[in-house]
Amino acid sequence: MKTILLKSISLSLIVIFLVTSCDSKIPQVIIYTSVDRHISEPVFKHFEQTRNIKVKAVYDTEANKTTGLVNRLIAEQHQPRADVFWNSEIGRTLMLKERQVLDIYKAPDAKLRRSNFRDSEHKWTGLAARARVIIVNTKRIQGLDFPAHLDAFTDPVWRGQAAIANPHFGTTGTHFTALYSLWGKKRFNLWLNALKNNQVAILPGNAQVKNKVSTGEYAFGLTDTDDALAALAEGAPVKIIFPDQEHLIKEKNDLGTFLIPNTIAMIKNAPHPEAARVFIDFLLAPQTEALLAAGPGGQIPLSPNVQGPANLPPISELKLTPVDYPLLAQNLEAMLASFRAVWSD
C-alpha cells in the first residue's frame, strides 16, 4: 500500500514537472482577460488559427468581482508576465494606467474610433461596448409605461421594486462614477438619497439583477446588455430599455445611455511585445468586432460600418452619456465615499 502511495506521489510530481516545464517554440502571447470566457475563447482560437501565434490566457471570475487580474498585474509590475490586458470594462484599465502598468501602442485601427473611445496617450483603446440598460419584467409591469430613464429608480411609484448592482465594483461602479462626474457631488448625493429612500435594492452583481428581475422578484433593474440578452435567451419575460433616449421619454434629456467599452492595452515591458501588437491589431480589426457582435455577449461595435447585434439598436441611433474618462479615473474614490456616506447612514 505504501509503495502504491509513493508511486502515485512520484507520478504526480513528474506529471506536474512535465506539464509545467513544456514550453513550445511556437510564438506566443500572454493575455490576461476579464472578458467572460465563452466570449473571449472563440476569439483566441480564431487568432491562433489565422496568425499562428499561441494564446496563453488567464481568465478572471465574477466571484472576486473580476478584480483578481488587476491585483495580479499590479503585483507583477516589477517583472511583467502578461503581454496584453483585455478588460471587459474601462474603470480598472484607467486605474492601471494611473499606476504606470500600461505601455503606449498606437494601433492602426484605433484612429477609426471616436476620440472618447481611445486614450489620448495611446495607452488603451476601446472596442466592442456594452450599454447600461434597464431590464424590465413584462409580467410584473403590465398595462403601465415601462421605466425609460434613470429617474424611474427614484420615482415613488416604483418604491421597493427596483434593483441595481453594488457600485463598489464593475460596470455599475464605472456608471455611477460617470454620473458623479457629470452631475457633480451635490446632485449625485441627492440622487443617491432618493435611491435609498425609494428602497432600491443593492444586489451583488449585474447577473443577480438580471436573475431577480427575470424571476419577478423585482420589477426592473439596471444591468448590462450582455446580461439582459442572456435573460432573453433563457426565455425570461423581460424587455430591454435603453434609458434616457429622447424618443422614448418624449422630453429633452442631457443624460443618454451609458456605454462601457471593452478596453485593450499593452503591458509595459511585456515579454512578447511583437505578438502583443499583432493581437491588439487583430482585436481592433472590424472583423473581430463583428465576431464579438454576433457572439453570445452581443457586444456593440465601436468601429464604423460594422454590423451590430441584431436585437440591439446601432450606436448611431443612441444618445450616449457624455464621458470624460480622465475625470472618471480621478472621481472613482470620491464617488465611493459619497455612496458609502449616503448608504450607511
Added chain:
Amino acid sequence: MSAISFDSRRILSFGSILAFTVLAVLPILFLVVSLYLDHFSTPTNISFDALQSLYLNSLFFSSGVTFYSLLLGGGLAWLFSRVTFHYQFFWLGLFCLPVFIPINILANNWSSLLGQHTGLNYMISLWRPEIKTLFNFSPWISASWVQIMSFYPISLLIFFAGFQRWDQRWSEACYFSSHYRMLHFILSWRYYRHYIGISALLIFFFSFSDFAVADLFQLHVYATEIFLQLSAYNNLSGAIILSLPVLLTGAVCLFFLYQSLEQIPLSNESGVSRPVLSKKLFPIQEFMIQIFFLSLIIVIVGMPLTNLLITIDNWGDLLNMLQLIWQDILLSFIISFVATLICVLLALVLSYNIHRKLNALGLWTRLVLLFIFILPSSIIGVAYINFWNQPYLPDLFYQQGLILPFALALLFLPIAVELMLLQLKKIPIAEEQAAHLSGIPFYTALRIIVLPRLNSIIKIVFLLCFIFCFNELTISLLITPPGFSSLPVRLFSMVHYGSQSLVATLSVLQLLILATPIFLLYHYNFFLFKKNI
C-alpha cells in the same frame, strides 16, 4: 538518547523551520517591507467608528455561527461515535457532503431555495396561492444559516476524530462513583475542550473572513471592508492594516487555547475504544436514530442537493461538460493532491516540532500560522507573486506554476498544524523516551509509535485540506500559469455567464469528482497506517 536520534531530531527541527521560513515567513515579510518602502497607506474611505461597529457586528455574527456549528457538528459526531448502528459510514458521508460544495455555490443554492419568489415559496404559492411568502428570513439569519450549513462538517469531523480516541475505561471508572454524571462531565470536558477550542477557532475565523456569503445577502461585515480595500481601492496596505485587529483577536484566542493545552490532558495510552452503551444508559432504539438522521439529512443536505439536481435541464450536459473540461479537472486534481501532501507532511513535522519543543520557535511559528490563516488569501497570493516572480529565479517557479501547490499548502497549513497538535497532545511522551533509551532510531520510533496514533487526525486533515485546495479560487487565480485553468475558476466564471442549469451541472460534476475518490479511499481504508496501537 543515541547520537543518531539526537541528530535526526535536529535535522527534522531545522528542516521544518527552514521550509516554513521559505514558504511563509519570507514572502510575507518581503511584501510588508516592500509596501512600507513603497507607499504604505491607511485604509481608504472608512472612519474608525464605522470600523469599530463593523468589527463588533462581525464578532457577534461569527460567534453565533460558531456556536451553532459546534452544536450541530458536535451532536452528530457524538451520535456517530457513541452509538452503533447500521450504515454508519454512509450516514457520516452524507452529513459531510456540504463541505464538498464551494460556499458560494451552497449560498446561491440556499438563496434560491428560500427566495421570495423561488424554491419553497414558489412551490407553496402554486399549492396555496393565498400564501405569498412563507419563508421570509432576514439577511442576517439567512447568512448565518448558510454558514452553519457549510461549516458544521468541520466540527463534525474534528469531534469525530476526538470521540474516536476517547478511552471507554474513563467512563467505566466514573460508574463506580455515586456522582457519575458530574464526574463524567468533568472528565469529558477535560478531554474535549481542546477539540471544542480548535473547532471553534477554525469555524470562527472561517466565518469571520468569509466574504462570499455576506456579499450574496448584501451584508456589510468586516470581511467586506477588507475585500473592498483590496478590490475596490486596490489598497493592499489598507487591507493588511485592517487584518491586524483580527490577528489580535486570534492571538488572544490562541493564548487561551495554549494555556488550556498546557494543562495536563487526558492521555489515551491504549488506543481507540468504541463503547457499546447499555440500553439503561442510552435507551434509544437504532430505528429512532435512523429516523432522526433521515429527517435531519433531508433538511440540511437533501433539500439543497435536490434543488441543485432539479435545476439541471439536460443530464447529457454532464458528459459533454466532462469531455470539455477534463483537462481542468485533471490539473485541479493533481495540484490539490500534491498541495495536500505537502500540507500534511509539513504540518506533521511542524506540529511535532512545536509540541515536543525541538526548538524555541514553537509559539512564534503558531503565531505566524495564525497570521497566515487570518490574512485574506489575495494578500498571500500577492506576497507570493512579489517574492517568487523575480528575474533571477528560473521560470519554473512562478511562470510555470511550481509554487502553486506550495501556496495552496501554505494557505491550509494553519488548520493542519492545529489539528495535528490536538492529537499529538494526547500521545504520551513516555513511550518515545523508552524507545530512544533502547536505542531505536528517532525516525523508527516516530513511525511505529507516533504516526499510528495520529491515524484518525491525518485522515481528517487530508480530507479537509484536499477539499479546501480543490475548491480554492483566489490563490489559483493569482498564481495559475497562463494557459492553465482550474475547475473552480471555470465554475465561478460560469456562475456569471452560464445558465442556472449549466452552473448546477458543473457543481454536481465537481461534487462527484471530489466526493467519489475520497469516499472510495476512506471506504477501503487506503491509508498508510491502518492499525492503531
